[in-house]
Amino acid sequence: MRRRLILLIAPVLALMLTAAEPAAAPDRPLADPAQEARAQALFEDVRCVVCQHEAIADSPAGVAGDMRRLIREEIAAGATDQAVRDDLVRRFGDYVLFTPPVRAGTWLLWFGPFALAALALLVILVRAGRGAVEAQPLSPDEERRLQDILANEKLRRDLDATSPHDGR
Amino acid sequence: MIAELGAFALSLALTLSILQTALSAAGRWRRSPVLAGAAQGAALAAAGAVALSFAALIYAFVVSDFSVSNVAANSHTDKPMLYKVAGAWGSHEGSLLLWCLVLTVFGGALARARGLPFGLKASAVAVQGALGSLFLAFAVFTSSPFTRLDPAPFQGASLNPLLQDPALAVHPPLLYAGYVGFSVCFSLAVAALIEGRAQTAFWPAWGRWVRPWALASWALLTVGITLGSFWAYYELGWGGWWFWDPVENASFMPWLAGAALLHSAVVTERRGALAGWTVFLALLAFSFSMLGAFLVRSGVLTSVHAFAVDPQRGLMLLAILGVASGAAFALFAWRAPQLKGGGLFAPVSREGALVLNNLFLTAAAATVLLGTLYPLILEAASGATISVGPPYFAATFVPLMTVAFIILPAGPLLAWKRGDLPGAMQRLAVAAVLALVSALAAYALWEPRKAFAAAGIGLGAWLILGSLAEVAERARLFRASGAETMRRLKGLPLGAWGMSLAHLGLGVFILGAVVETGFKAEAARALSLGQSVSAGPWTVTLDQVRVVEGPNYLAEQGRLTVRPSNDRGPAKTVTAERRFFPAGGQTTTEVGLDFRGLDDVYVVMGERAGGPAEPAWVVRLYWNPWVRLIFLGPMIMAFGGLLSLLDRRLRLGVGPRRRKAP
Numbered sequence: 001m002r003r004r005l006i007l008l009i010a011p012v013l014a015l016m017l018t019a020a021e022p023a024a025a026p027d028r029p030l031a032d033p034a035q036e037a038r039a040q041a042l043f044e045d046v047r048c049v050v051c052q053h054e055a056i057a058d059s060p061a062g063v064a065g066d067m068r069r070l071i072r073e074e075i076a077a078g079a080t081d082q083a084v085r086d087d088l089v090r091r092f093g094d095y096v097l098f099t100p101p102v103r104a105g106t107w108l109l110w111f112g113p114f115a116l117a118a119l120a121l122l123v124i125l126v127r128a129g130r131g132a133v134e135a136q137p138l139s140p141d142e143e144r145r146l147q148d149i150l151a152n153e154k155l156r157r158d159l160d161a162t163s164p165h166d167g168r
Numbered sequence: 169m170i171a172e173l174g175a176f177a178l179s180l181a182l183t184l185s186i187l188q189t190a191l192s193a194a195g196r197w198r199r200s201p202v203l204a205g206a207a208q209g210a211a212l213a214a215a216g217a218v219a220l221s222f223a224a225l226i227y228a229f230v231v232s233d234f235s236v237s238n239v240a241a242n243s244h245t246d247k248p249m250l251y252k253v254a255g256a257w258g259s260h261e262g263s264l265l266l267w268c269l270v271l272t273v274f275g276g277a278l279a280r281a282r283g284l285p286f287g288l289k290a291s292a293v294a295v296q297g298a299l300g301s302l303f304l305a306f307a308v309f310t311s312s313p314f315t316r317l318d319p320a321p322f323q324g325a326s327l328n329p330l331l332q333d334p335a336l337a338v339h340p341p342l343l344y345a346g347y348v349g350f351s352v353c354f355s356l357a358v359a360a361l362i363e364g365r366a367q368t369a370f371w372p373a374w375g376r377w378v379r380p381w382a383l384a385s386w387a388l389l390t391v392g393i394t395l396g397s398f399w400a401y402y403e404l405g406w407g408g409w410w411f412w413d414p415v416e417n418a419s420f421m422p423w424l425a426g427a428a429l430l431h432s433a434v435v436t437e438r439r440g441a442l443a444g445w446t447v448f449l450a451l452l453a454f455s456f457s458m459l460g461a462f463l464v465r466s467g468v469l470t471s472v473h474a475f476a477v478d479p480q481r482g483l484m485l486l487a488i489l490g491v492a493s494g495a496a497f498a499l500f501a502w503r504a505p506q507l508k509g510g511g512l513f514a515p516v517s518r519e520g521a522l523v524l525n526n527l528f529l530t531a532a533a534a535t536v537l538l539g540t541l542y543p544l545i546l547e548a549a550s551g552a553t554i555s556v557g558p559p560y561f562a563a564t565f566v567p568l569m570t571v572a573f574i575i576l577p578a579g580p581l582l583a584w585k586r587g588d589l590p591g592a593m594q595r596l597a598v599a600a601v602l603a604l605v606s607a608l609a610a611y612a613l614w615e616p617r618k619a620f621a622a623a624g625i626g627l628g629a630w631l632i633l634g635s636l637a638e639v640a641e642r643a644r645l646f647r648a649s650g651a652e653t654m655r656r657l658k659g660l661p662l663g664a665w666g667m668s669l670a671h672l673g674l675g676v677f678i679l680g681a682v683v684e685t686g687f688k689a690e691a692a693r694a695l696s697l698g699q700s701v702s703a704g705p706w707t708v709t710l711d712q713v714r715v716v717e718g719p720n721y722l723a724e725q726g727r728l729t730v731r732p733s734n735d736r737g738p739a740k741t742v743t744a745e746r747r748f749f750p751a752g753g754q755t756t757t758e759v760g761l762d763f764r765g766l767d768d769v770y771v772v773m774g775e776r777a778g779g780p781a782e783p784a785w786v787v788r789l790y791w792n793p794w795v796r797l798i799f800l801g802p803m804i805m806a807f808g809g810l811l812s813l814l815d816r817r818l819r820l821g822v823g824p825r826r827r828k829a830p
Contacts, residue, residue, distance in 0.1 A: 027692055029691075044558065044559075045557070045558075045559055047555050047557065053411065053413045053414065053555075053557070054406075054411075055557070055558075058404075058406035058407070058408065060774065060775070093553060094552065094553065094554045094555070095553040095554060095555050096555070097555060098555050098556070098557025098558055098559050098560070099557070099559040099560060100542075100543075100554040100555065100556050100560055101554065105546060105550060105552060106542070106546070106554065108538070108542075109538055109539070109542045109556070109560075110560075110563075110564070112534070112535075112538050113531055113532075113534055113535040113538065113564045113565075113568060114531075114564070114568075116530075116531050116534050117527060117528065117531040117568060120527045120530070120531065121527060124515075124523060124527065125515075128514075128515045128520075
């Protein structure tokens with residue numbers, strides 16, 4: 001019985017909770033459009049710390065609103081983008097930025113893709129080069145046969161080129 | 169009773185799949201067509217059994233049988249019928265059953281395929297059966313959707329309201345059809361490794377057999393991902409369409425591997441070359457699919473899309489991935505050195521271009537893999553937590569793909585074996601000049617000036633014009649008479665049209681993505697009735713807010729007028745809602761979309777902000793220029809894939825009733 005009562009109450013409670021949760025204060029854009037643009041660009045790179053893979057630019061969560069306000073305040077106070085980032089990392093850790101730091105532990109992450117592409121390109125070029133070396137020069141007999149084949153192919157191509165007359 | 173029937177059918181399907189593996193392997197071993205035929209029968213029966221089981225689950229959802237715990241956890245009597253049915257695959261258990269259904273149906277199709285040599289087909293059917301057995305066993309023993317509850321609750325907990333959207337009906341089935349379709353490529357690849365054909369004549373035929381499956385899966389996956397992206401775009405209310413979220417990445421990795429596979433299979437089919445590489449990609453594509461299943465269902469990553477599942481079952485999925493992919497790649501490592509594909513080619517040739525395509529697509533897939541797994545690995549190894557998000561992919565993935573796109577239009581104009589690069593460039597000169605002009609025009613005319621966006625527009629135009637130039641070249645446009653051009657156009661094989669369309673669609677997508685990213689504008693303000701907010705060239709006025717009652721939710725519905733800020737153009741009314749679902753206590757947004765040509769004016773109703781005296785609502789306004797191209801482009805690509813699939817040359821082995829004329 002008690003359980004059923006809880007089941008009945010739960011939605012009402014949830015509604016109250018939603019209403020009780022302080023709605024994020026509406027964003028007040030900075031007066032200077034250039035500063036506001038910088039703030040907006042930063043919002044895209046900052047992760048909302050209570051959300052799931054969401055930038056504070058997108059998140060409706062209260063914390064995200066607080067973080068946006070914090071960043072706007074710092075920018076208005078004259079902080080550079082880098083200073084704002086550094087401050088955020090100091091407060092929340094590397095996790096807060098969607099751009100991972102470049103340090104020894106993340107070299108593989110940052111340079112791995114390019115290293116892989118370069119390595120693969122190298123392998124392909126070396127193989128192509130080796131293939132060229134392995135090709136033996138043709139004997140005079142083979143050369144003659146090749147010329148025959150080429151001549152035939154040329155003949156066929158020429159036939160193909162007379163297309164205005166076929167299909168009629 | 170129906171639920172027990174479903175559970176029984178699921179167990180039966182597991183037994184049939186094991187039987188399929190055993191019979192087909194025995195049939196291959198003893199060269200017995202009878203045993204192999206029985207295995208094919210078992211494959212069809214397994215598909216039938218899973219379909220029966222799936223139907224039973226849908227039935228339980230339709231009649232709201234809350235004694236089935238999965239229904240109780242994910243449904244509600246007030247839910248509209250569409251979401252009752254689609255709710256069957258809205259949870260981990262239900263979607264796993266859908267996964268098994270697609271896996272066994274593809275297995276049945278493979279069993280019915282004609283034209284494959286006996287040994288290869290028997291081996292492939294055995295491997296496909298083994299994959300089916302693994303996933304069905306996982307479903308039966310850990311994730312059965314038919315577990316009963318006693319006592320049954322009077323009401324269900326309802327489905328996550330974010331999922332209550334018509335897209336739920338089509339997005340997962342298409343996505344899974346794509347994901348799991350690659351299982352057939354995987355099976356054919358393992359079978360080819362087992363058969364270990366050393367003769368070069370085998371590989372072109374194998375390329376032809378594997379290509380339709382790869383094409384179909386890739387096209388379905390393309391549509392599935394695009395639908396998912398569109399769904400996230402209008403449902404989440406964030407104004408974005410791709411977030412480099414780990415789960416999005418999980419679907420993108422098989423797509424990239426599949427795209428690489430399509431291209432390398434062409435080389436294998438036409439020239440017998442790159443056989444080992446094509447086999448590798450076929451293994452990789454489905455391994456990425458399985459990796460995605462693990463990532464999404466194990467709870468190891470945080471994402472909007474992830475299923476909340478206990479780590480125990482996640483570990484079992486990891487084990488399945490390890491067993492299936494581990495065995496396949498071990499076999500590959502053992503057999504690959506013996507795979508001798510024929511077909512020498514010069515670096516500048518169609519083959520060379522396709523090798524470059526593969527290099528960049530694979531490097532791009534590796535980037536996505538790194539970006540997705542690195543935070544997990546780093547945290548496990550050193551305890552450091554990092555986030556890998558859009559800026560990382562913009563710095564790694566985008567440059568790699570940009571290089572690939574610059575090279576792309578030249579590829580189809582190069583001949584096989586030895587291509588004529590100056591000739592190809594000459595034929596692309598007009599397209600290159602026009603692309604350059606569009607980039608410069610975009611830079612000069614589009615405010616605010618953005619060099620990157622202008623370059624991106626040039627790149628998109630380059631792909632579109634390059635594809636057109638290629639068709640024009642094949643038709644000898646302006647070089648032959650009009651009638652001759654028409655005759656040539658009509659004579660072009662569907663596969664050629666498909667390729668050109670797919671490349672063109674890619675260009676359309678790039679145009680949309682670049683313009684949307686470069687020039688979108690957004691604004692948010694707390695509006696009282698009658699007040700306005702502007703973003704880009706649009707102004708939105710809040711006219712009216714009322715409370716509406718939906719079937720299973722309450723909503724605050726705002727009516728807003730969208731008009732051009734300079735009043736040059738018609739005004740339109742849109743409605744945007746903020747819905748509250750009492751069953752789960754969640755709130756969702758219904759975006760108001762004003763579709764203006766290629767652009768969207770996108771309006772989100774936020775929470776109430778003002779006091780009781782003068783109520784106000786936070787309204788977020790996004791102007792997303794050319795955003796429709798982002799969704800149109802991939803659809804064109806998928807359509808191109810479909811056209812290629814219909815090409816006569818590929819029909820072998822797919823249509824069971826069609827026999828090749830002698």
